[in-house]
Amino acid sequence: MEIQQRNLMPNIKKQVPFNNLAKHHNLIKKELDSVIKDVIKNSLFIRGKYVDEFEMSFKELIGTNYCISCANGTDALTIAMNGLGVKKYDEVIVPAHSWVSTASSVINAGANVVFCDTKLDNFNLDVSSIENKITPRTVGIIPVHLYGCPADMDEIIKIAKKYNLWILEDCAQAHLARYKNKNVGTFGDAACFSFYPGKNLGAMGDAGAIVTNDEELAIKSMMYSRHGGLKKGDHNIIGINSRMDGLQAAILNVKIKYLEKWTKQRQNAANFYSQNLTTLQNIIIPHTPQNCEHVWHLYTIKTEYRNSLSLYLKERGVQTSINYPISLPFLPSYSYLSSKENDFPNAFSNQSKILSIPLYPEITKGEMNIVINVIKEFFEIHK
Numbered sequence: 001m002e003i004q005q006r007n008l009m010p011n012i013k014k015q016v017p018f019n020n021l022a023k024h025h026n027l028i029k030k031e032l033d034s035v036i037k038d039v040i041k042n043s044l045f046i047r048g049k050y051v052d053e054f055e056m057s058f059k060e061l062i063g064t065n066y067c068i069s070c071a072n073g074t075d076a077l078t079i080a081m082n083g084l085g086v087k088k089y090d091e092v093i094v095p096a097h098s099w100v101s102t103a104s105s106v107i108n109a110g111a112n113v114v115f116c117d118t119k120l121d122n123f124n125l126d127v128s129s130i131e132n133k134i135t136p137r138t139v140g141i142i143p144v145h146l147y148g149c150p151a152d153m154d155e156i157i158k159i160a161k162k163y164n165l166w167i168l169e170d171c172a173q174a175h176l177a178r179y180k181n182k183n184v185g186t187f188g189d190a191a192c193f194s195f196y197p198g199k200n201l202g203a204m205g206d207a208g209a210i211v212t213n214d215e216e217l218a219i220k221s222m223m224y225s226r227h228g229g230l231k232k233g234d235h236n237i238i239g240i241n242s243r244m245d246g247l248q249a250a251i252l253n254v255k256i257k258y259l260e261k262w263t264k265q266r267q268n269a270a271n272f273y274s275q276n277l278t279t280l281q282n283i284i285i286p287h288t289p290q291n292c293e294h295v296w297h298l299y300t301i302k303t304e305y306r307n308s309l310s311l312y313l314k315e316r317g318v319q320t321s322i323n324y325p326i327s328l329p330f331l332p333s334y335s336y337l338s339s340k341e342n343d344f345p346n347a348f349s350n351q352s353k354i355l356s357i358p359l360y361p362e363i364t365k366g367e368m369n370i371v372i373n374v375i376k377e378f379f380e381i382h383k
C-alpha cells in the first residue's frame with residue numbers, strides 16, 4: 001500500500017528552494033545560541049536592554065532620530081497612522097499592488113483606503129495616477145518600496161507638499177534600499193519596517209518598527225503601542241499591546257551587523273540573474289529606475305507564460321512564488337469598493353504575469369544556473 005502511494009507521488013527533489021532560512025541561520029548559529037542563552041540568563045523578555053540596543057542601532061542605521069519597536073510590521077503601520085492622527089472618514093492613498101497589510105492597516109487605524117494604480121515596469125505607485133485620487137478627505141499617502149525597489153520619492157513628496165498630505169513609507173521589503181543615495185525610511189513623516197523572518201532583516205518570529213524624526217509622532221506611537229503610556233502605570237491614551245520581545249531584539253542585534261553584507265550578496269545575485277535572463281524575449285526582467293539602489297527582497301520577472309513556467313520550474317525542483325496573485329482592489333476583502341479591472345489597469349495586467357524566482361543572500365551560482373537553465377529550456381520548448 002505504502003509503496004504504491006509513494007509511486008503515485010513523484011518524488012521531486014527540491015533543487016533550488018525559494019528561500020533558505022536554515023542555511024542563513026546556521027552560518028551564524030554560534031552567535032545566535034550565545035545571545036539566546038544570555039536572554040534566558042537575564043530573563044528580559046519584554047522590552048529591556050536588548051530592545052533598547054536594537055532601537056538605537058536601527059535608527060542609526062537608517063538615519064532617523066527615533067525608532068519605536070513593536071510586535072510586527074503590520075502593527076507598525078497602524079501605530080504610525082495613529083500617531084499621525086488618522087481619524088474616521090480620512091482617506092489614505094495606497095498602491096493597488098502590495099502585501100495586504102499596507103491596506104488593512106489603514107482600515108484598522110480607522111480610516112478609508114483609496115487605491116492608486118502601480119507602474120507597469122517596477123510595481124511601485126504610479127505617480128501620474130495619484131492626483132486623480134485626491135479628495136478633500138485625503139490625509140496621506142503610503143508609498144511602498146515593493147520588492148526592495150525605492151518608489152519615486154521626489155514626485156510623491158511634491159504631490160504631498162502641494163496637497164498638505166503626510167507620507168508614511170512602507171519599507172517592509174526595503175531595508176537599506178537607497179533613493180538618490182539616501183536610505184528609504186528617511187523621506188516620509190514616518191516609515192515602517194517588518195522583521196518577519198523572511199524579510200531582508202528578519203527575526204525568529206514577528207517583529208517590526210517605526211522610524212521618524214518627528215518627536216511628537218514618536219511619543220504618540222510609543223504610548224499607543226504600550227497600553228497608552230510611557231511608564232508602568234501610565235495610561236494617558238487608549239492604546240494597544242504591541243511590543244518587541246527581548247529575544248527577537250537580541251537576535252536582531254546579531255543579524256543587523258550582517259545586513260550590509262547580505263544586501264550586497266542579494267545585489268550580486270540579482271545582477272547575475274539579470275545578465276543571464278536579459279536576452280530572453282519572452283520575459284521582462286525587473287527594471288530599476290535611475291537613482292535607485294534596489295535591495296532585492298524579491299527578484300520578480302514578468303511573462304505571459306507565468307503559470308506554465310512556474311509549473312515547469314516546480315516539476316524540475318525550482319520553487320517560485322507569486323507576490324501577489326491578486327492585487328488589493330480585487331481581493332474579496334475589498335470587494336465593497338466595487339473596483340473594476342479598468343480602474344487599475346497596470347496592477348491588473350501585472351498580477352497574471354509576475355513570478356518571483358529564488359533569491360537569498362546564500363544562493364550559489366550553481367543554484368542560479370539551474371534556475372536560469374530551466375527557464376531557458378522552457379522557452380526553447382515554448383518558442
Ligand SMILES: *Cc1c(COP(=O)(O)O)cnc(C)c1O
Nearest residue numbers: 072073074099101172194195196
Ligand atoms: C511584510 C510586509 C508588511 C507587514 O509586515 P509583518 O511584519 O508581516 O506584519 C507590510 N507591508 C509590506 C509591503 C510587507 O511586505
